[in-house]
Amino acid sequence: MEQVIQLEKVNKWYDDFHVLKDIDLSVQRGQKIVVCGPSGSGKSTMIRCINRLEAHQKGQIVVHGTELTNDLKNIDMIRKNVGMVFQQFNLFPHLSVIDNISLAPIWVKKMPKKEAEDIAMSYLEKVKIPEQAQKFPGQLSGGQQQRVAIARSLAMNPDIMLFDEPTSALDPEMIKEVLDVMIQLAEEGMTMLVVTHEMGFAKTVADQMIFMDEGRIIEQATPDEFFNNPKSDRTKLFLSQILNH
Amino acid sequence: MTTFSNQSLMRNKYYNWIIKNLFSSWVNSLMTVVAIIFIYEVGTFFLNWAIFGADFRTNFQGEIISDRTLCSKNIMPGEYGACWAIIYARWDQFMYGFYPIEQVWRVNFVYALLPLAIIGILFDKLPYRKYFIYFTFIYPFLAYFMLYGGPGLSVVGTNKWGGLLVTLFLGVTGIGLAFPLSIILALGRRSKMPIVKSLCVVFIEFIRGVPLITLLFTANVMLPLFLPDGVNPDNLLRALVAVTLFQSAYMAEAIRGGLQAIPRGQIEAAQSLGLNYWQTTRKIILPQALKIAIPPIVNTCIGLFKDTSLVLIIGLFDLLGIGRAALADMTWTKLYYEVYVFISLVFFIFCFGMSRYSLYLEKKLKTDNS
Ligand SMILES: Nc1ncnc2c1ncn2[C@@H]1O[C@H](COP(=O)(O)OP(=O)(O)OP(=O)(O)O)[C@@H](O)[C@H]1O
Numbered sequence: 001m002e003q004v005i006q007l008e009k010v011n012k013w014y015d016d017f018h019v020l021k022d023i024d025l026s027v028q029r030g031q032k033i034v035v036c037g038p039s040g041s042g043k044s045t046m047i048r049c050i051n052r053l054e055a056h057q058k059g060q061i062v063v064h065g066t067e068l069t070n071d072l073k074n075i076d077m078i079r080k081n082v083g084m085v086f087q088q089f090n091l092f093p094h095l096s097v098i099d100n101i102s103l104a105p106i107w108v109k110k111m112p113k114k115e116a117e118d119i120a121m122s123y124l125e126k127v128k129i130p131e132q133a134q135k136f137p138g139q140l141s142g143g144q145q146q147r148v149a150i151a152r153s154l155a156m157n158p159d160i161m162l163f164d165e166p167t168s169a170l171d172p173e174m175i176k177e178v179l180d181v182m183i184q185l186a187e188e189g190m191t192m193l194v195v196t197h198e199m200g201f202a203k204t205v206a207d208q209m210i211f212m213d214e215g216r217i218i219e220q221a222t223p224d225e226f227f228n229n230p231k232s233d234r235t236k237l238f239l240s241q242i243l244n245h
Numbered sequence: 246m247t248t249f250s251n252q253s254l255m256r257n258k259y260y261n262w263i264i265k266n267l268f269s270s271w272v273n274s275l276m277t278v279v280a281i282i283f284i285y286e287v288g289t290f291f292l293n294w295a296i297f298g299a300d301f302r303t304n305f306q307g308e309i310i311s312d313r314t315l316c317s318k319n320i321m322p323g324e325y326g327a328c329w330a331i332i333y334a335r336w337d338q339f340m341y342g343f344y345p346i347e348q349v350w351r352v353n354f355v356y357a358l359l360p361l362a363i364i365g366i367l368f369d370k371l372p373y374r375k376y377f378i379y380f381t382f383i384y385p386f387l388a389y390f391m392l393y394g395g396p397g398l399s400v401v402g403t404n405k406w407g408g409l410l411v412t413l414f415l416g417v418t419g420i421g422l423a424f425p426l427s428i429i430l431a432l433g434r435r436s437k438m439p440i441v442k443s444l445c446v447v448f449i450e451f452i453r454g455v456p457l458i459t460l461l462f463t464a465n466v467m468l469p470l471f472l473p474d475g476v477n478p479d480n481l482l483r484a485l486v487a488v489t490l491f492q493s494a495y496m497a498e499a500i501r502g503g504l505q506a507i508p509r510g511q512i513e514a515a516q517s518l519g520l521n522y523w524q525t526t527r528k529i530i531l532p533q534a535l536k537i538a539i540p541p542i543v544n545t546c547i548g549l550f551k552d553t554s555l556v557l558i559i560g561l562f563d564l565l566g567i568g569r570a571a572l573a574d575m576t577w578t579k580l581y582y583e584v585y586v587f588i589s590l591v592f593f594i595f596c597f598g599m600s601r602y603s604l605y606l607e608k609k610l611k612t613d614n615s
């Protein structure tokens with residue numbers, strides 16, 4: 001199997017605060033990995049390091065055989081191949097939905113405008129809101145905005161998608177429409193690294209579960225083992241809290 | 246049972262409004278009455294002076310006023326108001342300075358096209374806006390050629406420019422040049438490169454810590470020292486440099502306010518899509534930040550427009566300078582009120598226009614974002 005992401009002994013500090021401690025992780029092509037853990041455990045920081053929204057200080061992060069260093073060329077190349085979906089959607093409010101999606105293909109991939117818009121429309125159809133193309137983000141519901149954000153990432157045709165709690169800012173009735181899109185994406189074979197506390201989703205799509213606490217990966221296992229037979233006490237405690245809330 | 250006609254309903258509405266807002270309590274009623282008396286007194290006094298009892302071109306005997314002794318108020322002291330004849334007599338100077346009179350059509354041409362050059366920037370929903378914006382970029386070159394001259398047009402040195410021409414030239418050009426400079430300064434101030442950042446901080450804080458007059462003097466005296474021998478920029482250019490630097494520092498701070506209002510997530514989203522620094526800045530950050538910053542930017546523009554009158558101190562004849570020159574003329578001396586009221590009115594028209602535009606934008610921004 002082809003390895004697309006490789007983290008080796010990754011450490012990160014915010015000033016004196018040690019956020020990531022000796023993180024080892026490898027993601028194979030087509031794998032779906034779900035990351036969970038208590039608030040402040042470093043989940044966001046870890047996936048933000050993978051596309052260099054944060055810089056790590058020690059260890060090695062290799063994406064597609066390219067090591068992440070301060071070299072801007074490498075960073076740009078990696079970002080083109082790694083899509084990211086944020087908790088707060090982060091759509092561009094001054095651009096229409098279709099412009100949000102076609103922006104990066106036009107400016108980063110230097111695609112002709114017409115072609116980029118066609119691609120944008122096809123991804124809007126994929127997330128099932130083609131009729132919203134001309135609206136502005138402020139006119140959409142949270143669930144629709146997050147689906148536009150997913151389409152925006154997909155339009156760059158990435159090999160890997162990173163999701164940072166994509167549904168935790170949504171009203172309950174909108175969570176499903178976003179998860180459905182993500183499940184469909186998983187079925188199509190996309191490589192996904194997802195931070196989420198939606199355990200139903202995890203059980204449906206994950207190949208691997210990762211539990212983080214206080215900057216460390218405490219447990220990594222298949223969903224079956226993870227949910228039915230967790231090894232660490234901290235995982236057990238966390239699962240009992242999250243499953244019985 | 247519709248006993249109320251529409252009209253009486255309306256009357257009722259006004260009546261209620263007046264009672265509620267002007268006479269709700271005895272303190273309120275008293276203030277209303279005092280205010281009405283005050284407004285009435287001042288208003289009638291001013292209108293009598295400025296219009297009903299004023300001379301325009303002729304005095305009360307019907308003679309054309311050619312010097313101040315013919316003003317009605319100087320013939321019959323205490324009976325008459327303003328003597329606007331000085332404005333008529335000096336009109337060309339107020340508008341064009343000492344521009345050769347047979348060439349002033351060139352200035353008029355530039356004045357007439359100015360609205361076309363800025364309308365595209367002001368209104369984002371204007372039809373054919375793209376073409377107006379193209380014109381905005383052509384206009385400065387066209388205006389410079391028309392005003393200064395060149396192939397086919399006689400050269401009119403800037404020492405002949407004056408009045409509204411100098412005021413508008415400094416105001417509009419100063420703002421126009423300061424705008425790109427201020428964007429660079431504002432971005433530089435947020436840069437991660439320590440040298441760039443400190444340069445911008447020092448520049449902005451230095452300029453903001455110094456009165457414009459000092460900058461004008463400095464530019465006037467020091468600019469030639471920095472330039473090679475023989476290059477001797479004229480006074481107007483020196484003033485323009487000072488005004489531009491001054492304005493750019495203030496505008497940069499207004500823009501920085503806009504930049505700060507952009508959530509971090511916007512930049513991260515753009516970066517995660519692979520956009521580089523300049524693409525992120527141009528496509529994501531600046532459009533949003535400038536929109537937020539326009540009202541404060543317009544405020545700095547109003548300030549600058551008024552401050553251009555300080556150039557009279559380094560020997561330029563802007564509107565105020567021309568006014569003072571008119572008062573120094575023995576034929577017209579002592580008509581202070583007329584000259585200063587007129588100059589105030591001209592400044593007011595431009596500044597009030599900008600202020601209304603700023604209000605309009607604030608309202609528009611509110612509705613756009615909801
Ligand atoms: N820019 C920053 N500067 C300093 N500390 C930070 C910064 N960003 C995050 N932290 C700290 O690092 C720790 C890990 O943060 P992170 O956002 O990765 O946690 P998380 O696991 O994603 O939590 P959550 O579930 O709340 O999103 C937290 O204690 C947080 O306070």
Ligand SMILES: [Mg+2]
Pocket residue numbers: 043044045164165
């Ligand atoms: Mg997080």
